[in-house]
Amino acid sequence: MTPDPYTPPFVADHPPHPDFNAMADADFRALVRTFVETHYPDIPRYAQRRLFWPEVKPWYAVLARAGWIAPTWPVARGGMGLGAGKHLILIEEYERFGCARVHDIGVVMLGPLLMQYGTPEQQDHYLPRILSGEDVWAQGYSEPGAGSDLAAVATTAELDGDTWVINGQKTWVTLGIDANRVFVLARTDKTVKKQAGISFLLVPMDAPGVTARPIENLERNAEFCEIFFDNVRIPAGDIVGEVNQGWTIAKALLGHERVFIGAPRLSANALARLEALARRNGLWDDPAFRDRFAALAMDLGDLNDLFETYVQRLRKGEPIGADVGVLKIFQSELYQRISEELMQVAGSLAGVRQEDAGDRRHDAAGTYLAARPTTIFAGSTEILRNVLARGSLDLPK
Numbered sequence: 001m002t003p004d005p006y007t008p009p010f011v012a013d014h015p016p017h018p019d020f021n022a023m024a025d026a027d028f029r030a031l032v033r034t035f036v037e038t039h040y041p042d043i044p045r046y047a048q049r050r051l052f053w054p055e056v057k058p059w060y061a062v063l064a065r066a067g068w069i070a071p072t073w074p075v076a077r078g079g080m081g082l083g084a085g086k087h088l089i090l091i092e093e094y095e096r097f098g099c100a101r102v103h104d105i106g107v108v109m110l111g112p113l114l115m116q117y118g119t120p121e122q123q124d125h126y127l128p129r130i131l132s133g134e135d136v137w138a139q140g141y142s143e144p145g146a147g148s149d150l151a152a153v154a155t156t157a158e159l160d161g162d163t164w165v166i167n168g169q170k171t172w173v174t175l176g177i178d179a180n181r182v183f184v185l186a187r188t189d190k191t192v193k194k195q196a197g198i199s200f201l202l203v204p205m206d207a208p209g210v211t212a213r214p215i216e217n218l219e220r221n222a223e224f225c226e227i228f229f230d231n232v233r234i235p236a237g238d239i240v241g242e243v244n245q246g247w248t249i250a251k252a253l254l255g256h257e258r259v260f261i262g263a264p265r266l267s268a269n270a271l272a273r274l275e276a277l278a279r280r281n282g283l284w285d286d287p288a289f290r291d292r293f294a295a296l297a298m299d300l301g302d303l304n305d306l307f308e309t310y311v312q313r314l315r316k317g318e319p320i321g322a323d324v325g326v327l328k329i330f331q332s333e334l335y336q337r338i339s340e341e342l343m344q345v346a347g348s349l350a351g352v353r354q355e356d357a358g359d360r361r362h363d364a365a366g367t368y369l370a371a372r373p374t375t376i377f378a379g380s381t382e383i384l385r386n387v388l389a390r391g392s393l394d395l396p397k
Helices: 025-039 053-066 084-097 105-117 120-132 246-261 265-280 287-316 322-349 364-375 381-391
Strands: 137-140 156-160 163-174 181-187 198-204 210-215 224-235
Touching: 025 053, 025 084, 084 265, 084 287, 105 120, 105 137, 105 246, 137 163, 163 181, 163 198, 163 210, 181 246, 198 224, 198 246, 246 287, 246 322, 265 287, 265 322, 265 364, 287 322, 322 364, 322 381
Parallel strands: 137 181
Antiparallel strands: 156 163, 156 181, 163 224, 181 198, 210 224
């Protein structure tokens, strides 16, 4: 059998990274730009949808071999150890070149959580497999009756000897069809208040009783799926943290998720498209348009600063806090405002894929549709505003 050229073995003894954080920003930017332009594989750039694992796997392999797949992980754990400023530069250069987003749920969500709550055995087993791409993870949180109200999860896990038996359903699982493992919130005690009876479990997607069904979005892309668990058995040790500690872990994970979902990446990319399209359509020198563009650009600058604040908290191991919801709200609403301006500039050609002044191919309507659910996932804006009101402003329920 011909070996798969894109299966990246985890290279535990790869040469140690230089101290990226000690580099001048201009030097680090030049390094990243050269790396991307030299090593980016022959896969789509400026994709208007999330690429599936077979499509994005070559880029994941390149980053894994270079030791660049986990920018914010500590160097000792196989990451780059980047501070917030260098991480932003990395994001900006990836966006400038139109790099595809890799399957990063394991890197962004599960990895940091295992470093905080996992056993040494779990860390030693799963972290290298995340870095190498051997394990592609999905997030099993939302359910048909428990979206923003995660404490209402109905999926159950009952201990039977040395195995957990899981039954229930998860929905809106991003790229779940591509995953070979899923982390799941399940109810393990029905006799206590709902937040107190939840546990965090690690489940292989090929376990007997696991069924995944794709869910198509408005553009007929099956980015999401629903997963059913029918008497699924996993070892008792495949739990992160203590039994019934899942709510604490879930809140920590949501904090990490909302930091990175609040990253400026989507808005920065959309604003760059807006500028390119305005130049192409002869609107760049229009004073009214430039006023609107300047307002969006200043908001993006504020978002960059806010994002860096929370990344610094993560780097220092400080608690994220309920106020992280501001970051996610700010990013998602800014992205939507930029997408609406894109529709205005594109006019009657909004639904047509166009080439702009650079190497980008995009349609304004695709960006507009992609921006719609951002105020819903990872906690809807309405729920997050309530959380902020109670947790940060101390307002009554």
